[in-house]
Amino acid sequence: MKRLQKPPLERKWYYCPYCHTKIVVYDNTAKAKGLYIKCRTCKKEIEIKL
Secondary structure, three states: OOOOOOOOOOEEEEEOOOOOOEEEEEEOOOOOOOEEEEOOOOOOEEEEOO
């Protein structure tokens, strides 16, 4: 029986483009489109595109 190969996981931080605060952790297999999050520091709404 063959083993399934898993992609190497690499976790990264997504930073706010305005105040450069760490907002969310994502890995290299994530795909996001149309995801909006409000920054807890500058209170601006940010669209996350991965």
